Every structure is written in C-alpha cells, then in structure tokens.
Amino acid sequence: AAPLFMLDLYHAVAGEEEEEEEGEAAVSRPVLTGLSTQSPPPGSVVSRADTVVSLVNMVEQDRDIFSPKPYWKEFRFDLAQVPTGESVTAAEFRIYKARGVTRHANTTLHVSIYEIAAEHSNRESDLFLLDVQDLRAGTEGWLVFDVTAASNHWLVDRKYNLGLRLYVETADGHSVDPGSAGLLGRRGPRSKQPFMVTFFRASPGPARVTRAAKPPRRRQPKKTNDLPHPNKLPGIFDDVHAADGRQVCRRHELYVSFQDLGWLDWVIAPQGYSAYYCEGECAFPLDSCMNATNHAILQSLVHLMKPEAVPKACCAPTKLSATSVLYYDSNNNVILKKHRNMVVKSCGCH
Incomplete structure (x- = not known):
C-alpha cells in the first residue's frame, strides 16, 4: 500500500512541478489532484515538504474478541531512518x-487513534488522543x-516511540x-496494509538578531553600481571581438539515465531526467545574453592584458531548480x- 500511495504522490508532485515550470501557480491548490489510489494530503502540506517518508507497520498487537474489553489494535513504526536536520511539518x-x-x-462507528x-506493567498504558473519525459501519x-x-x-x-493505539x-x-469492524492490519492484502506518511522540511538556520531601528534617512538619488557594458568600455579593447x-x-542538453548508472534497483521513479549542462566561450566582450557577473567582466578585461596569469571567466549555471526522486x-x-x-x-559567465 505504501509504495502505491508514494508512487501516486510522486506522479502528482511531478505534475505540479511541470506546471510550475510553465509558470502556473500549481502549489496554491488546496489539494493535489493526481492521486488515484487514496485521498490526497493537502497540497500545501506537500509543497512545503522537502522529504516525504512512508513507514511500514513493524509491530502489531491486538486485544481482540478473545480478550477482555475494551478491544484495540496497536501499531509501531521505525523512525530510525528519518532525515537528520529536518523537522516534521505533518x-x-x-x-x-x-x-x-x-x-x-x-x-455509526467512532474510530479514535x-x-x-507511557507503558506500565501493573495498569493500562497512558494514552494521548491524536485524532477521531465517525463513519458508517458499512x-x-x-x-x-x-x-x-x-511524530x-x-x-x-526515540524512547517516546511506543506506537499508536486504535479503538473502535x-x-x-x-x-x-477493530478487525471485526473491517480495519485491516498486517494480515490483510499487501496493497491494503496500514502505514504512516511523514512530511519533513529542512530546519531553518539560527535566527538572526534583530538590530535596533535607526531613524529614517533622507532618500538619496538612486545610483547604479553596475559596471559599464563591456562594449562601451573605451581604450585598448576597442578592436577586440567576441568568441x-x-x-x-x-x-x-544532458539526459541522466538512472538505468545507465545502475540505480534502478533502488530508484523507483523517475527512470531519468533532463539535467542540462553549461558550456561555451566567455570571451570579451561579454554580451548581455551571457548573464555575466561584474566579477566575470573584470576578470575578462584582466585576462586580455595578462592571459598567462588570469584565465577567462567560466561558463557555469546561474539558476538551478529541484527535481523529485522516489526511492527505497x-x-x-x-x-x-x-x-x-x-x-x-x-x-552565465562567472
């Protein structure tokens, strides 16, 4: 069940990322719409998460019809593999x-989790109510x-991880x-076994200390700190032409195939993705289409004067984006x- 749900979630997120690429505000939707197997989590929860982890039920205990009432079912999950330095968002x-x-x-059934x-040898465990649902028995x-x-x-x-208990x-x-009410546990079909999904986001760095407010200054005429365009620089470079x-x-274009890398034994999706790469000349004068930094412009000028001492500016990524990967x-x-x-x-040139 967990792999199917996560695969559906991956396809939904990948679809949202493609729409974002095309300039649509996909993450503003209240829910993700691409899940076919189960009800989707809120879209805002998914869009805030850097990592989504599905956890399979490791240990299951029952107090069933052969035991004294009240009946219950317990579930435990191993959180040892959760990402470090990240906090739970949901x-x-x-x-x-x-x-x-x-x-x-x-x-009507009243299902509570x-x-x-805390567990005790001589009395019932201490419980903390998390959520409740009322539903028809059918x-x-x-x-x-x-x-x-x-979570x-x-x-x-980790010592607080004593599991979850469900009552009906x-x-x-x-x-x-719970079993008589139709709630399936580890004995149920593989595609319908219970699991837990946790959404993580990288923890923010230490907060910056707020400085005391200063009295407002009179607004000065705006000055530009941009260097003059290389083509407008006078002097000895007038006769230098681009590349x-x-x-x-x-x-x-660069397509990275996870199959070629031998990663498909643990990567579920995608099979690969378009990563792209940067290459080309950063020769003087650096045109505006080269997204050159001020440093690259000056480095190019110095390179013309001292080519043996200073290399040309380098062609490198100026903007990168994320991609989602589903794996074991x-x-x-x-x-x-x-x-x-x-x-x-x-x-651009750096």
Missing part, C-alpha cells in the same frame, strides 16, 4: 477499512488520521473489535525527496 496514519462483519451496516505515551476505503504530534514527540527522543466504539460507547565564431556560453532506503521504506539544484535553468 504526519498521517493510513489504514484500510473493509466492510467488516458488522450486522448493521448503517451503525492515540499515541502511547464504509469501505482508506481512513486518514493526523498523527503529527506523535514530533518521537523525533525529539459504537455511538452508545460499546467497544468493537570569433566559437560557441558562446549557453545551456546544452536501506530499511525498504519508500521516500520521496525533493533534491535541490538538480536541473540547470540558465547559464
């Missing part, structure tokens, strides 16, 4: 509900619970065995990560 627990064996399909805060499909608070506690200290009750408070027919600095980690968790600076958008 976390969801997803569990599939089949029709179950309840005689009254129109009965708790964080196990409902079939994925249920999604907000477990962000638990944050577990990341602060009727409207009049009678305990119902003499050689190709000027620009972006070139060493524990077989499926991860969707937005890798920054993967695609060259424009080139």
Whole structure:
C-alpha cells in the first residue's frame, strides 16, 4: 500500500512541478489532484515538504474478541531512518477499512487513534488522543488520521516511540473489535496494509538578531553600481571581438539515465531526467545574453592584458531548480525527496 500511495504522490508532485515550470501557480491548490489510489494530503502540506517518508507497520498487537474489553489494535513504526536536520511539518496514519462483519451496516462507528505515551506493567498504558473519525459501519476505503504530534514527540527522543493505539466504539460507547469492524492490519492484502506518511522540511538556520531601528534617512538619488557594458568600455579593447565564431556560453542538453548508472534497483521513479549542462566561450566582450557577473567582466578585461596569469571567466549555471526522486532506503521504506539544484535553468559567465 505504501509504495502505491508514494508512487501516486510522486506522479502528482511531478505534475505540479511541470506546471510550475510553465509558470502556473500549481502549489496554491488546496489539494493535489493526481492521486488515484487514496485521498490526497493537502497540497500545501506537500509543497512545503522537502522529504516525504512512508513507514511500514513493524509491530502489531491486538486485544481482540478473545480478550477482555475494551478491544484495540496497536501499531509501531521505525523512525530510525528519518532525515537528520529536518523537522516534521505533518504526519498521517493510513489504514484500510473493509466492510467488516458488522450486522448493521448503517451503525455509526467512532474510530479514535492515540499515541502511547507511557507503558506500565501493573495498569493500562497512558494514552494521548491524536485524532477521531465517525463513519458508517458499512464504509469501505482508506481512513486518514493526523498523527503529527506523535511524530514530533518521537523525533525529539526515540524512547517516546511506543506506537499508536486504535479503538473502535459504537455511538452508545460499546467497544468493537477493530478487525471485526473491517480495519485491516498486517494480515490483510499487501496493497491494503496500514502505514504512516511523514512530511519533513529542512530546519531553518539560527535566527538572526534583530538590530535596533535607526531613524529614517533622507532618500538619496538612486545610483547604479553596475559596471559599464563591456562594449562601451573605451581604450585598448576597442578592436577586440567576441568568441570569433566559437560557441558562446549557453545551456546544452544532458539526459541522466538512472538505468545507465545502475540505480534502478533502488530508484523507483523517475527512470531519468533532463539535467542540462553549461558550456561555451566567455570571451570579451561579454554580451548581455551571457548573464555575466561584474566579477566575470573584470576578470575578462584582466585576462586580455595578462592571459598567462588570469584565465577567462567560466561558463557555469546561474539558476538551478529541484527535481523529485522516489526511492527505497536501506530499511525498504519508500521516500520521496525533493533534491535541490538538480536541473540547470540558465547559464552565465562567472
């Protein structure tokens, strides 16, 4: 279930990224619309995340109809592989509900999910309520619970990770065995097993100290700090001409195939992507289309005077964008990560 959901999420995010490339404000949508297997998380949650990690249920315990009431089902997840230096923006627990064996399909069920805060040998565990849903007993499909608070506690200290506990009750408070209500666990089909999805974002750096406000100055006429255009510089460079027919600095095609790199045993999607690269001459005079920095302009001037001492300016990326990659980690968790600076958008002389 987790890989299918994550693959759908990848396709939805990739579609949003393509629309952003075309200038559309895709991330302003309230939800992602490309998910076919399950209800999508809010689009704002996904757009803020740098990494999305799906965690498979590692340990499952039941107090079922063969045990005293109240009945419950417990789930545990291994957060050892979560990215370092990142904070949780959201976390969801997803569990599939089949029709179950309840005689009254129109009965309302009260499904609640708790964080196990502490365990005791001589009494019941301490529980912290995370989320609740009311639904018809005959409902079939994925249920999604907000477990962000638990995920944050577990990341602060791994010893707090005692798992989640799920209860099902009727409207009049009678305990119902989750399995009898149709909630599938590890014994269910592989495509319908419960899992957890956690959204991470890189933690911001240390906050800058706010300086005391200064009295406003009188506005001075605006001055430009730009160097004069190289073609307008007078003097000994008047007769120098650009690259003499050689190709000027620009972006070139480069497709990176993950199959050629031998990465498809752990990369799920994409099969590859257009990375592009920068190449070409940065010869004087540097035209405006070369996106040259002031430093590159001056370096080019000095190079003309001392070619053996100072090299030409280099053709390099001036703007890069991210691309999302879906892959397995060493524990077989499926991860969707937005890798920054993967695609060259424009080139210039540096």
